Amino acid sequence: MRLRALLDTDALGLRLLGGEDELDRTVRGVMTTDLRDPSRYLSGGELVLTGLAWRRDATDSEPFVRILASAGVTALAAGEAELGPIPEDLVAACARHRLPLFAVNESVAFATITEHVVRQVSGERAGDLAAVVDRHRRMMTSGPAGGGPDVVLDLLGSDLDLRAWVLSPAGRLIAGSPGAEPGLPTPVCAALAGEHLAAVRTGRRGPYRVAVGGTTYSLFPIRSSGRGAGTAGAPGAPGSRDVRETVLSDWLLAVEADAGDWPAERLDLLEGVTQLISVERDRRDAARTVRRRLAQEVLELVQTGAAPGEIAARLRVAAPVLLPGLGAAPHWQVVVARVEWDGGEIEGGPVAQALLEEILVDPLSSGPEPSDRIAVAHTGDEAIALVPLPAVSSEHDGSEAGLHADTLLAAVRDPLAAGLDDDGRLTLGVSASVHSAEGLRGALEEARHARRVAAARAGRVCAAGHQELASHVLLLPFVPDDVRRAFTARLLDPLRDYDRRHRAELIPTLEAFLDCDGSWTRCAARLHLHVNTLRYRVGRIEQLTSRDLSRLEDKLDFFLALRMS
Numbered sequence: 001m002r003l004r005a006l007l008d009t010d011a012l013g014l015r016l017l018g019g020e021d022e023l024d025r026t027v028r029g030v031m032t033t034d035l036r037d038p039s040r041y042l043s044g045g046e047l048v049l050t051g052l053a054w055r056r057d058a059t060d061s062e063p064f065v066r067i068l069a070s071a072g073v074t075a076l077a078a079g080e081a082e083l084g085p086i087p088e089d090l091v092a093a094c095a096r097h098r099l100p101l102f103a104v105n106e107s108v109a110f111a112t113i114t115e116h117v118v119r120q121v122s123g124e125r126a127g128d129l130a131a132v133v134d135r136h137r138r139m140m141t142s143g144p145a146g147g148g149p150d151v152v153l154d155l156l157g158s159d160l161d162l163r164a165w166v167l168s169p170a171g172r173l174i175a176g177s178p179g180a181e182p183g184l185p186t187p188v189c190a191a192l193a194g195e196h197l198a199a200v201r202t203g204r205r206g207p208y209r210v211a212v213g214g215t216t217y218s219l220f221p222i223r224s225s226g227r228g229a230g231t232a233g234a235p236g237a238p239g240s241r242d243v244r245e246t247v248l249s250d251w252l253l254a255v256e257a258d259a260g261d262w263p264a265e266r267l268d269l270l271e272g273v274t275q276l277i278s279v280e281r282d283r284r285d286a287a288r289t290v291r292r293r294l295a296q297e298v299l300e301l302v303q304t305g306a307a308p309g310e311i312a313a314r315l316r317v318a319a320p321v322l323l324p325g326l327g328a329a330p331h332w333q334v335v336v337a338r339v340e341w342d343g344g345e346i347e348g349g350p351v352a353q354a355l356l357e358e359i360l361v362d363p364l365s366s367g368p369e370p371s372d373r374i375a376v377a378h379t380g381d382e383a384i385a386l387v388p389l390p391a392v393s394s395e396h397d398g399s400e401a402g403l404h405a406d407t408l409l410a411a412v413r414d415p416l417a418a419g420l421d422d423d424g425r426l427t428l429g430v431s432a433s434v435h436s437a438e439g440l441r442g443a444l445e446e447a448r449h450a451r452r453v454a455a456a457r458a459g460r461v462c463a464a465g466h467q468e469l470a471s472h473v474l475l476l477p478f479v480p481d482d483v484r485r486a487f488t489a490r491l492l493d494p495l496r497d498y499d500r501r502h503r504a505e506l507i508p509t510l511e512a513f514l515d516c517d518g519s520w521t522r523c524a525a526r527l528h529l530h531v532n533t534l535r536y537r538v539g540r541i542e543q544l545t546s547r548d549l550s551r552l553e554d555k556l557d558f559f560l561a562l563r564m565s
Contacts, residue, residue: 047075309437
């Protein structure tokens with residue numbers, strides 16, 4: 001279709017700001033982006049839609065427009081919904097590069113323009129798609145009534161008789177068209193995801209044709225349009241062209257067919273379908289913003305040593321968002337993940353955040369909604385998840401419930417290893433469950449230490465749980481006697497001397513405190529002490545040894561010293 005036809009369609013709300021002599025240009029597709037450099041996603045002939053979030057000042061317009069013109073983009077359409085009138089520097093840059101520029105009225109959604117263009121450029125396919133357009137519109141509406149990716153996949157089943165599925169990068173089934181039931185077996189999903197990630201890392205251009213279990217599939221990348229990517233991976237910054245920033249977060253469309261001999265019209269149609277699903281993916285990713293922010297606030301309180309009452313109060317306020325359907329007083333586990341790339345120029349935290357939001361979903365569940373219950377924050381190369389668990393029965397202490405490190409990565413290890421290739425690494429640690437806000441700081445340190453244990457192992461994808469921390473005891477027989485004596489004396493002699501001089505009981509108090517996992521109430525009850533008395537004794541221990549019993553490393557040192565004494 002031609003630009004002139006878009007301008008003549010009143011429902012699209014387009015106003016021409018420049019490029020009147022170029023209106024006979026042909027539009028072959030549409031892309032929505034707020035990336036400062038979207039060139040890696042452009043193939044030429046697109047109408048690019050942008051909300052101008054990439055523009056910080058007037059100097060940003062010229063390089064952005066130059067990138068679009070060099071990639072062969074047909075035209076640029078800028079929205080007025082968030083930043084108001086289109087800035088003059090952008091108008092001037094488009095004029096210099098002879099790139100037609102449109103303003104999009106604030107009342108018109110980008111999804112409406114995307115839907116119209118996809119319908120027009122795919123007009124030569126078989127069948128009447130009027131009903132499909134209605135389904136697209138329902139998919140684009142906010143809220144659960146929109147239908148999600150399943151609605152747009154119905155296009156492939158009803159009009160082209162194609163069985164298709166949307167998969168996560170870890171191989172979890174997100175959606176499938178009605179004709180694709182039953183769903184793909186879990187091993188096939190994992191194999192397809194691994195093939196997709198390997199192809200992306202080697203720089204191959206989609207669709208990727210693979211054979212799994214004697215069946216040929218064509219894999220189409222579902223790349224983020226930039227809005228969602230900016231939330232999860234911050235690729236709007238310089239250097240965002242590195243594929244490692246999004247390879248482990250983008251979905252894929254798997255079609256049971258060999259696309260090698262498809263006509264261009266059918267390939268264009270599938271590209272349009274991936275763009276529509278991408279819009280839905282970005283909408284869901286944006287919906288996670290509130291949960292991520294709440295998780296960040298809670299974790300900042302935990303890490304800064306805030307009072308348990310303050311943390312508990314914040315959790316109660318956040319409960320309706322973080323704990324939908326679970327009630328107000330669950331048990332908790334903390335999961336820490338770290339993604340590291342060779343060279344260190346790529347920040348791993350956003351990647352680890354997206355992965356945790358995926359990995360912590362039950363691998364047997366389908367659809368996007370289960371991941372909407374995961375609250376993950378990130379800092380630097382590290383991502384931290386607060387995982388609510390249903391309250392366990394009184395006869396259990398919680399150690400048997402919840403997530404287990406040895407099974408958490410079992411279903412996703414192979415595809416993720418393909419995405420990490422030979423220059424990336426994922427390590428993950430899981431804490432024991434705790435039953436109150438008082439235990440969250442210890443759980444966080446425990447998960448971090450478990451992750452460091454995982455990092456000491458070989459492999460691209462490694463995990464360790466709290467159960468494995470006790471394995472340090474196995475190392476004691478290999479420590480030379482003089483080293484053991486020096487270590488024990490340095491740590492425990494100040495406490496023994498104090499006990500002897502003041503008839504105190506700091507050593508027994510330390511043993512009980514560690515045995516109770518740092519719980520003030522349980523330890524005080526065991527020693528028949530008031531909690532304030534226990535806090536005084538622990539404070540004296542920390543003062544005499546210059547250690548901090550809220551830190552897992554110091555707890556572990558005391559634990560080993562007591563074992564060796």
